[in-house]
Amino acid sequence: MADMDQNKLIEKIARLKQERRAVILAHNYELAEVQDIADFTGDSLELSIRAAETEAGVIVFCGVTFMAETAKILSPSKTVLLPVLAAGCPMADMANAAELRDLKARHPGAEVVTYVNSTAEVKAESDICVTSANAEKIVSRIPVGKEILFVPDRNLGQNIINRTGRRMILWPGFCPTHRRIENAELERRKREFPNAVVLAHPECNPEIAPLVDEFLSTGGICAYARKSLAKEFIIVTEIGILHRLQKENPGKVFIPASVQAVCPFMKLIRLEDVLRSLENMEYKVELPRELMDRARIPIRRMLEMSK
Ligand code: SF4
Known part of the structure; x- marks a missing residue:
């Protein structure tokens, strides 16, 4: 029925x-x-x-x-x-335009790199947007010596710092869902599935890095799983993605790092x-049209630089 x-x-x-x-x-x-x-x-x-x-x-x-x-x-x-x-999205709501303007005033000339997980008014104050799929590439292209303010996800920001070596000033935002994934739980999963490839989203706590094989966006995780010859994968992100992974790869096994990683929103x-x-x-x-016009500039720059 x-x-x-x-x-x-x-x-x-x-x-x-x-x-x-x-x-x-x-x-x-x-x-x-x-x-x-x-x-x-x-x-x-x-x-x-x-x-x-x-x-x-x-x-x-x-x-x-x-x-x-x-x-x-x-x-x-x-x-x-x-x-x-x-x-x-609670992470997007952790940054607002007035506070970002204050930070910019304290760092004149800095490049404001904003994760798309942000409000339109915060984007409108930014120089360029990034997603978890292109953040590393875009940050690497910013001229060395240019100061960077990274908003609002400190975990994504720290993961990029660790991989690019670029120094950035990080806004203190985070994703409450990815924060629920803890090292001890992932270690347990790795002991249960020692041959599994570990694919994690960069919104996770950077301390998880030694346990991870690849940090990828959700689209990147799907592409990796499709191409990989491996049969087992531990997926370190929100568990909704397991549906698509299982549907696209019926012969492979996908294990959630944590069943607590559910975004209620x-x-x-x-x-x-x-x-x-x-x-x-x-x-x-x-x-408002004027807000959209300003917010479109960093999004368009991102789309251009992602090509
Ligand atoms: S998983 Fe939920 S809380 Fe976390 S960034 Fe995405 S929408 Fe926001």
Whole structure:
């Protein structure tokens, strides 16, 4: 019965999506059933590129607020819908424009490098955005000797410092979900699965580095798992990604480093919400034009430098 209800929901979503000329984008951490009905599933960078390129007039963004805002900033003439308003990101909310302006005033001439997991007003104060997929490459290209302020994720920032040797001033933000993954738990998993390749997201605590084989974005983890000849992988990030990994690689085994690594905000959007969003055309992402114009500059610079 539950399956029948779900099938009806999926049919209704598909019909309405066509009528509205909509595209559904979902982050790799979303609920499995939402990932399954999406036209495209990916990480923040992949979703930004899709949002910028799509011909559809309506984007239903199954992710969190900053992602839907980024889609709107890149496609201001399109209607961008976030199905659940409460789907925010605590890390993004750890930085605000006024405090960033204060920090900039204390470091005149510094390059402000901002993780896309940030509010539109913080992006508008930034020189360039990065995602976990391109942060290392972009930071490496900033001229040596230029001071860098990295906002808002201190863990991603420290992981980049460790890999590039570049000095950066780190904003003290962090992801509460990735913080739940502890070394002791990962060590236990590695003892249980000694042949497994360990793939971690760079939002994790940098102290985990000696236990990790590769730090990758969620899109990077999916690509690595597809190409690798290994059969077992310990996945050190939010566990929503396991659905896609298992679906794309049925012959391989994916073990979560921690079953505690669940982002409650990424689990708020259900199929019912996607349907309601399309029916009522809610909730529309609206941002002041002047703010979008300023926030678009660092995002566009990032997309240019990621090519
Ligand atoms: S996983 Fe962390 S960074 Fe991503 S939306 Fe959740 S709280 Fe924010």
